[in-house]
Amino acid sequence: MQLSELIHNRVFVSVAAGLALTGFFGGAIYFQNENIEEVRAQIELRKGEIDTAQALVAGTPDLVKEVVVERETDAVVAELLPNEEAINNFVRTLRGFEESAGVRITAVKKKNVNSKEKRDFDRVVYQLTFEGDTFGLIAFIDQVESDSRFMSVPSFKLTPGGRESLDGSGRTVHKVTLDVETYVYEPQKGSEPRRIDGYDRKVQQLAAEIDEARAMLQVDSYEYLGARDRRDPFVDPRTPADSLLGPMMTLDEQIAAVDGLLERAQDLQVFWADYQAMEDFEMRVQATVTFEEELFKLEEDVRLLQVEGTIRDLSEGRRFREDLLPIVDELRVAMGASQYGQGPGFELLAEARDVMAGHLSVGRFEEALAAMAPLETGLDRAAEDADRLPLVNEIRDLAFRARTAMDFDALDLDVGGVIVGDYSVALVDGISVEEGEMVGPELFVKSIEEDRVEFLFRGVALARLITQ
Amino acid sequence: MIFVNLLPEEYRPQPSITPKKAALLATGALVNASLLAWWGWLAIGVSAKVDSELTQLDERMASLKPQVEFHRGLESEHRQYQSRENTLDQITSERISWTRKMDELVDLVDRGSEASHYLIWLGNLNVTQLSDPKRKQYGSFRADGFSGSGNFANLANFLQDLEESSFAGGFNPPAPPEGSQSKVDEELVPSEVWSFPVELSLKSPKERNTDAAE
Numbered sequence: 031m032q033l034s035e036l037i038h039n040r041v042f043v044s045v046a047a048g049l050a051l052t053g054f055f056g057g058a059i060y061f062q063n064e065n066i067e068e069v070r071a072q073i074e075l076r077k078g079e080i081d082t083a084q085a086l087v088a089g090t091p092d093l094v095k096e097v098v099v100e101r102e103t104d105a106v107v108a109e110l111l112p113n114e115e116a117i118n119n120f121v122r123t124l125r126g127f128e129e130s131a132g133v134r135i136t137a138v139k140k141k142n143v144n145s146k147e148k149r150d151f152d153r154v155v156y157q158l159t160f161e162g163d164t165f166g167l168i169a170f171i172d173q174v175e176s177d178s179r180f181m182s183v184p185s186f187k188l189t190p191g192g193r194e195s196l197d198g199s200g201r202t203v204h205k206v207t208l209d210v211e212t213y214v215y216e217p218q219k220g221s222e223p224r225r226i227d228g229y230d231r232k233v234q235q236l237a238a239e240i241d242e243a244r245a246m247l248q249v250d251s252y253e254y255l256g257a258r259d260r261r262d263p264f265v266d267p268r269t270p271a272d273s274l275l276g277p278m279m280t281l282d283e284q285i286a287a288v289d290g291l292l293e294r295a296q297d298l299q300v301f302w303a304d305y306q307a308m309e310d311f312e313m314r315v316q317a318t319v320t321f322e323e324e325l326f327k328l329e330e331d332v333r334l335l336q337v338e339g340t341i342r343d344l345s346e347g348r349r350f351r352e353d354l355l356p357i358v359d360e361l362r363v364a365m366g367a368s369q370y371g372q373g374p375g376f377e378l379l380a381e382a383r384d385v386m387a388g389h390l391s392v393g394r395f396e397e398a399l400a401a402m403a404p405l406e407t408g409l410d411r412a413a414e415d416a417d418r419l420p421l422v423n424e425i426r427d428l429a430f431r432a433r434t435a436m437d438f439d440a441l442d443l444d445v446g447g448v449i450v451g452d453y454s455v456a457l458v459d460g461i462s463v464e465e466g467e468m469v470g471p472e473l474f475v476k477s478i479e480e481d482r483v484e485f486l487f488r489g490v491a492l493a494r495l496i497t498q
Numbered sequence: 499m500i501f502v503n504l505l506p507e508e509y510r511p512q513p514s515i516t517p518k519k520a521a522l523l524a525t526g527a528l529v530n531a532s533l534l535a536w537w538g539w540l541a542i543g544v545s546a547k548v549d550s551e552l553t554q555l556d557e558r559m560a561s562l563k564p565q566v567e568f569h570r571g572l573e574s575e576h577r578q579y580q581s582r583e584n585t586l587d588q589i590t591s592e593r594i595s596w597t598r599k600m601d602e603l604v605d606l607v608d609r610g611s612e613a614s615h616y617l618i619w620l621g622n623l624n625v626t627q628l629s630d631p632k633r634k635q636y637g638s639f640r641a642d643g644f645s646g647s648g649n650f651a652n653l654a655n656f657l658q659d660l661e662e663s664s665f666a667g668g669f670n671p672p673a674p675p676e677g678s679q680s681k682v683d684e685e686l687v688p689s690e691v692w693s694f695p696v697e698l699s700l701k702s703p704k705e706r707n708t709d710a711a712e
Contacts, residue, residue: 041519048526055533062540069548076555083562090569097572100579107586150582151589164604172597182593185637188623213589217582224571249590252598263607263620268646268686281615348609 095239098232101223103243110180110247111151111215120212123177124158131169133162133206141209151213155184158208163201164188164264165257167208174210176251181212190264202265259351269342284346287335288354294328295357302364311385315404318378325361332358373412374405379421386428395432395439402429434490441470445483445494454478592703594627594668599639602665617646617688618656620696627700636700639669645677648690653677660696668706669698 121138128135137159143152162170167188174181186208193202226232233240261267279287298321305317332354335341341350374382382405389398402425405412413422446457455464456478468474469485476484476491484493503510515523607618621642628637645652654675661671677694701709 041515041523044523045526048523048530051530052526052533055530055537058537059533059540062537062545066540066545066548069545069552073548073552073555076552076559080555080559080562083559083566086569087562087565090565090572093569093572093576097576097579100576100583104579104582107582110586151585164600168597168600168604171600175593175595175597180590180593183596185626186596186623187625190621217578222571223575224568247586249593250595252595252601254597254601260604260608263604263618264623266619266644266646266686267617268688268691270686285615343615 094226094232095236098226098229098236099239099243102233102236102240103247104217106244106247108215109178110249111213120154120179120181121156123179124156124210127170127173128160131162131166131173133160133166133170135160150217151215153211154214155209155211158206158210160206160208161203162206163203164262167204167206168254169256170208172252172254179212180249181210183208184211185209188264193266202262204264279340279342281343281346284341284343288341288346288349291328291331291335292349292354292357294324294331295354295361298324298328298361299357302361311381311401312404315374315378315382315401318374319404322365325358325365329358329362373408373410373415373418376418376421378405379412379418379425383421383424383428386425386432390428390432390435393435395436398432399429399436430488431490434488435492438485438487438490438492441473441487443469443485443494445496448478448480448483448496450478450480456483458483591707592627592629594700594706596625599665602663606659606663606665616652616656618652619644619646629703631702634702636702638700639696639698641696643677643694643696644680645692645694646688646690647692648679648688650677650692653692653694657694657696666698667709668701670701672696672698 124135124138135158137157139157141155141157143155160170167186171183171186174183186206189205191203191205301317301321301324305314305321308314308317335350341347382401385401386398389395389401405425409422409425412418444459446460448454448456453464455462456475457463458469458475461469463469463475465475465478472488474486476486478484480496482493482495484491486492607620621644623639623641625639626637628635630636643653643656645656657672657675660666666672673695675694677692680691680693682689683691700706
């Protein structure tokens with residue numbers, strides 16, 4: 031069949047057109063589908079990006095806080111480490127350290143430091159040479175390490191001076207070479223800082239965190255308290271043989287001497303603690319006398335060793351100075367100035383007076399005399415001291431009153447009755463007596479009342495109740 | 499009776515479509531109509547929907563972009579600060595307080611211990627602090643030591659006290675005691691002197707910090 035015939039065949043044309051349409055629609059559907067899949071892929075991609083962005087943005091508030099804290103603490107970093115301009119001040123600071131440490135700087139040299147890596151912190155090292163004793167060296171390092179700017183001492187050498195290398199104060203001068211290291215803070219330029227809304231308010235809200243972060247940046251320093259009577263460890267401490275004149279003690283004798291004194295001092299410490307707890311006055315007085323005597327003897331023995339200079343071992347000398355002497359001084363301060371051999375002290379006399387007056391007020395005359403008894407032998411010596419004399423007089427007067435009262439009690443007086451009126455009389459030992467009349471040696475009638483007769487015995491007014 | 503059509507071929511009436519052909523044509527039309535409908539659904543329904551969704555997502559992403567850029571900027575700043583802080587931490591944590599060390603050494607040499615009586619002093623001192631983790635070298639404390647006694651045991655006593663003292667914190671233990679007797683000087687008391695080295699090597703900064711924490 032010819033093509034022209036086929037074209038004229040309607041069925042054929044219809045089928046062909048139908049197939050063409052089918053092909054067209056199939057292609058269109060295919061490409062449409064492809065396009066849709068592509069868009070869907072973009073949607074998935076975009077969703078992923080959005081999820082990532084949202085997760086990122088969700089952390090922004092925390093990040094803002096961290097950056098605010100870091101911006102605020104960066105100022106501390108700048109304070110801690112000098113910048114290029116401040117490095118000149120650093121050298122001036124070293125000069126200040128020299129003066130306060132009592133050393134003499136003889137050379138200052140800046141060391142070349144190769145820094146391959148470009149960082150925010152550049153290391154700067156100065157090498158110093160100076161003269162001074164070990165404590166000057168430590169004081170100098172202390173100044174370096176405790177300065178508000180961060181500095182460190184990475185290395186140092188000390189060459190000890192000999193016995194002849196003394197300065198004006200008699201200290202041995204050593205030669206010291208020391209490196210002082212610091213870091214210059216020059217922040218590298220990064221991206222422009224972002225503007226944070228409400229920055230000042232956030233700074234206020236984060237004040238606690240900022241303070242904490244600043245505190246974390248502060249560098250701890252050691253508190254150096256100076257030489258404190260310690261010897262320089264770089265000085266030969268041996269004693270020239272020719273200076274060892276006078277009484278000598280072996281090391282064992284020195285140890286025994288210091289041990290013995292220390293033991294006595296410690297016993298007295300215990301004694302003093304016990305004394306503080308005593309309530310009975312007589313025991314306290316006795317303890318005071320014993321304590322004063324023991325302390326006086328201890329002080330004498332300590333003084334003797336000091337004068338003789340027999341404790342020459344350094345270790346024993348240190349124990350003597352640092353362990354023994356503070357205890358003795360502490361006891362003496364607690365006890366008050368020594369009045370050993372000079373009678374009882376002021377405070378003891380005052381206490382005795384108060385105790386005696388207390389006993390007398392309730393008629394306990396014997397107790398009043400007993401309170402004075404331990405002090406009696408020392409009263410004469412105490413009376414030689416103008417400060418204590420009035421107290422001694424008061425105590426003696428109280429003792430006299432106590433004895434008089436006891437003697438009066440011992441008198442065999444019979445007060446039989448009284449007539450009280452314009453002209454009062456009393457019947458004493460069967461004899462009628464009136465006011466002012468003498469009834470015995472040093473005994474006068476002072477006044478007559480309805481229930482009692484008051485006598486004046488050795489100048490002390492004492493009463494007797496009327497016998498019923 | 500027989501009819502004979504004498505008309506020429508082109509004027510003769512065409513035979514009508516057979517049911518088979520009609521079914522074929524109808525199926526074809528149905529398929530094409532379905533395809534057209536599918537295409538239309540895809541083009542007007544699905545494609546428009548996904549395009550709209552993509553547009554919405556693009557807009558959402560665009561709205562997030564400034565916040566993301568702000569966050570990235572802060573992150574960059576934060577990293578810079580972190581880097582500085584880490585460097586500062588490293589610098590400060592490696593520092594040794596030589597004031598403390600020297601003060602403790604003076605204490606030890608001056609006081610000795612309650613149990614030991616020795617007379618020690620030191621000669622040339624060389625203190626270095628290094629940071630070489632590859633070779634595990636962090637510096638050392640070296641000094642010449644002298645003991646004013648004929649008793650060699652005093653060296654061991656001193657070195658033991660040194661090792662047990664707070665001064666030794668951050669150092670590796672000193673070498674075992676060794677020494678030699680120097681010339682006897684009768685002009686000084688005590689006249690006999692033993693010389694010995696005092697050598698301690700520094701531990702790593704991490705170990706030193708652990709020691710300090712303990």
